[in-house]
Amino acid sequence: MAPGPGFSDEKNETLCESESTVYVHNPHLDGMKDDILYHFNLGTSTHNLPAMFGDVKFVCVGGSPWRMKSFIEYIAGELSLEDPKAEYPNICAGTDRYAMYKIGPVLSVSHGMGIPSIAIMLHELIKLLYHARCTDVTIFRIGTSGGLGLEPGTVVVTKQSVDATFLPRLEQVILGNTVVRSTDLDQGLAEELLQCSKDLGQFETVIGNTMCTMDFYEGQARLDGAFCSYTEKDKQDYLTKAYESGVRNIEMESSVFAAMCKLSGLKAAVVCVTLLDRQKGDQLISSHEVLHSYQQRPQILVGHLIKKMLQTSASVAVLDKKTVLQAPTT
Amino acid sequence: MAPGPGFSDEKNETLCESESTVYVHNPHLDGMKDDILYHFNLGTSTHNLPAMFGDVKFVCVGGSPWRMKSFIEYIAGELSLEDPKAEYPNICAGTDRYAMYKIGPVLSVSHGMGIPSIAIMLHELIKLLYHARCTDVTIFRIGTSGGLGLEPGTVVVTKQSVDATFLPRLEQVILGNTVVRSTDLDQGLAEELLQCSKDLGQFETVIGNTMCTMDFYEGQARLDGAFCSYTEKDKQDYLTKAYESGVRNIEMESSVFAAMCKLSGLKAAVVCVTLLDRQKGDQLISSHEVLHSYQQRPQILVGHLIKKMLQTSASVAVLDKKTVLQAPTT
Numbered sequence: 314m315a316p317g318p319g320f321s322d323e324k325n326e327t328l329c330e331s332e333s334t335v336y337v338h339n340p341h342l343d344g345m346k347d348d349i350l351y352h353f354n355l356g357t358s359t360h361n362l363p364a365m366f367g368d369v370k371f372v373c374v375g376g377s378p379w380r381m382k383s384f385i386e387y388i389a390g391e392l393s394l395e396d397p398k399a400e401y402p403n404i405c406a407g408t409d410r411y412a413m414y415k416i417g418p419v420l421s422v423s424h425g426m427g428i429p430s431i432a433i434m435l436h437e438l439i440k441l442l443y444h445a446r447c448t449d450v451t452i453f454r455i456g457t458s459g460g461l462g463l464e465p466g467t468v469v470v471t472k473q474s475v476d477a478t479f480l481p482r483l484e485q486v487i488l489g490n491t492v493v494r495s496t497d498l499d500q501g502l503a504e505e506l507l508q509c510s511k512d513l514g515q516f517e518t519v520i521g522n523t524m525c526t527m528d529f530y531e532g533q534a535r536l537d538g539a540f541c542s543y544t545e546k547d548k549q550d551y552l553t554k555a556y557e558s559g560v561r562n563i564e565m566e567s568s569v570f571a572a573m574c575k576l577s578g579l580k581a582a583v584v585c586v587t588l589l590d591r592q593k594g595d596q597l598i599s600s601h602e603v604l605h606s607y608q609q610r611p612q613i614l615v616g617h618l619i620k621k622m623l624q625t626s627a628s629v630a631v632l633d634k635k636t637v638l639q640a641p642t643t
Numbered sequence: 644m645a646p647g648p649g650f651s652d653e654k655n656e657t658l659c660e661s662e663s664t665v666y667v668h669n670p671h672l673d674g675m676k677d678d679i680l681y682h683f684n685l686g687t688s689t690h691n692l693p694a695m696f697g698d699v700k701f702v703c704v705g706g707s708p709w710r711m712k713s714f715i716e717y718i719a720g721e722l723s724l725e726d727p728k729a730e731y732p733n734i735c736a737g738t739d740r741y742a743m744y745k746i747g748p749v750l751s752v753s754h755g756m757g758i759p760s761i762a763i764m765l766h767e768l769i770k771l772l773y774h775a776r777c778t779d780v781t782i783f784r785i786g787t788s789g790g791l792g793l794e795p796g797t798v799v800v801t802k803q804s805v806d807a808t809f810l811p812r813l814e815q816v817i818l819g820n821t822v823v824r825s826t827d828l829d830q831g832l833a834e835e836l837l838q839c840s841k842d843l844g845q846f847e848t849v850i851g852n853t854m855c856t857m858d859f860y861e862g863q864a865r866l867d868g869a870f871c872s873y874t875e876k877d878k879q880d881y882l883t884k885a886y887e888s889g890v891r892n893i894e895m896e897s898s899v900f901a902a903m904c905k906l907s908g909l910k911a912a913v914v915c916v917t918l919l920d921r922q923k924g925d926q927l928i929s930s931h932e933v934l935h936s937y938q939q940r941p942q943i944l945v946g947h948l949i950k951k952m953l954q955t956s957a958s959v960a961v962l963d964k965k966t967v968l969q970a971p972t973t
Contacts, residue, residue, distance in 0.1 A: 338871070339871040432757075478819045488881045527762075539765070576869075
């Protein structure tokens with residue numbers, strides 16, 4: 314944990330046990346007898362967090378609780394960790410703010426819609442991983458989005474999360490003052506996800522910038538909200554500018570996700586499917602079945618990468634074991 | 644509906660059937676064959692919205708779906724409209740984004756946490772009320788909050804919703820440009836709610852300003868988030884300044900609720916219970932039972948006012964009928 318106020322975006326590596334610890338940057342936490350993670354209905358004195366979560370290596374987050382339950386069922390099947398027909402209990406069953414599921418090293422958590430909602434969840438998730446003494450954690454946001462210049466159903470892996478003026482930053486107000494945070498994501502992880510899509514060959518995936526907005530209607534230049542004070546041409550001009558700046562999709566959580574994961578040393582990626590091409594429309598007119606199949610794509614992609622990463626680490630473990638066993642004879 | 648772009652905060656009264664219509668300000672809506680309210684899983688071509696919702700006179704919104712179900716059960720009992728033990732179906736059962744319940748003239752809708760989440764819901768709710776041709780609608784947000792200088796459990800009826808610099812405004816980004824909207828609420832309605840609390844005599848209620856923030860931890864000067872770069876003194880200084888400016892509680896939705904209700908001509912009030920005194924702590928350490936009983940207070944207060952308003956309008960109807968009946972004889 315960083316020692317005092319005024320932390321920067323850079324990790325304070327000298328104080329950490331290893332490069333891959335989950336960081337909190339809050340000197341007040343150590344002085345607290347108990348830490349209640351209110352919106353998860355969990356706490357350090359009521360739950361044995363290291364025993365419950367110490368083995369977590371992958372966290373997947375997404376807006377919808379149903380989708381995050383479906384992800385844990387899917388990944389359990391993919392990793393052959395449990396009967397895929399089994400019931401997975403909601404770890405946050407005592408609250409309806411978020412839903413959380415776990416299978417082996419994979420945690421799946423819902424975050425609701427918008428920056429404030431995902432930020433509350435991430436504060437408590439980062440503290441949970443810290444209290445549980447997790448290491449080497451990779452985190453993915455799997456979501457839905459509006460696309461720009463892409464066939465609906467295309468998956469976008471975020472290169473940079475940008476704001477509504479196409480700048481890669483998050484403005485946050487702390488004690489009434491505006492603080493700007495970087496929204497960098499792990500480029501290596503993004504490339505690995507692109508490679509996974511090529512391995513799978515099931516759907517189109519691109520790397521591009523993701524615009525993160527505070528509103529779904531006026532904030533994304535939609536013409537179908539309760540209020541709209543601009544023309545179709547104004548909308549098209551704005552979306553064209555976004556496209557020209559490198560934006561390929563629009564959603565509502567990526568910037569604070571990127572900023573908070575960077576601050577806490579979590580290797581992070583944002584993987585969103587585009588449900589429609591915003592230059593062609595605003596309303597989601599595709600059938601329920603089509604939209605449902607699109608929504609499975611980010612989970613298929615992330616599931617494939619998790620499987621691959623676990624297989625690689627298992628091979629490394631076997632290799633390490635062999636080296637140790639061979640050591641006395643050499 | 645307002646005729647074109649560039650609408651102001653003022654109602655365009657000349658175009659409306661009566662003063663009490665629910666306004667949308669979007670010239671594009673009339674040209675749409677169908678309007679899909681995606682996050683409600685409702686639409687104008689799939690549902691008969693006037694038949695389903697045309698009689699709505701009161702809308703209650705709150706963050707938690709469980710709380711909004713509990714409210715509809717409570718109000719059904721209060722209004723003697725149905726067996727209070729009956730099951731109320733979730734009208735938005737086809738989605739997990741929001742939950743919606745209805746009994747007689749009362750609609751209860753959840754909105755999740757934070758400005759973006761409630762804004763999506765309000766865009767679709769305002770369109771729903773417009774398509775359903777509702778008139779004379781009063782809307783309440785019943786929520787939870789952190790208090791300033793108040794005994795936990797005190798209910799705050801919002802006078803003005805202010806931002807993190809204590810100004811009564813909402814900044815929104817539209818087509819990349821910042822637009823400032825007023826967050827005025829109905830002062831008469833706030834006074835009526837205060838009177839209801841006096842009638843009830845069950846708990847303390849005050850009228851005060853409500854600070855609406857984008858974040859629960861750093862945005863509200865908490866010392867217990869994953870990140871904290873300020874001291875206890877910095878926190879206390881900030882909260883003291885807030886108190887001195889008139890702020891009595893802090894939550895995360897009131898500003899956009901106030902702004903959007905004002906734009907659409909909905910008479911609106913924000914009624915939040917304080918779960919703790921933020922000048923004395925950050926964590927919610929009260930027992931589940933105590934917190935649960937606090938959370939019932941806004942619904943008791945709003946329930947009482949709805950009952951009172953319905954009784955008054957019933958008396959007026961009886962009076963009108965008498966006048967009509969007496970007319971030929973005078």
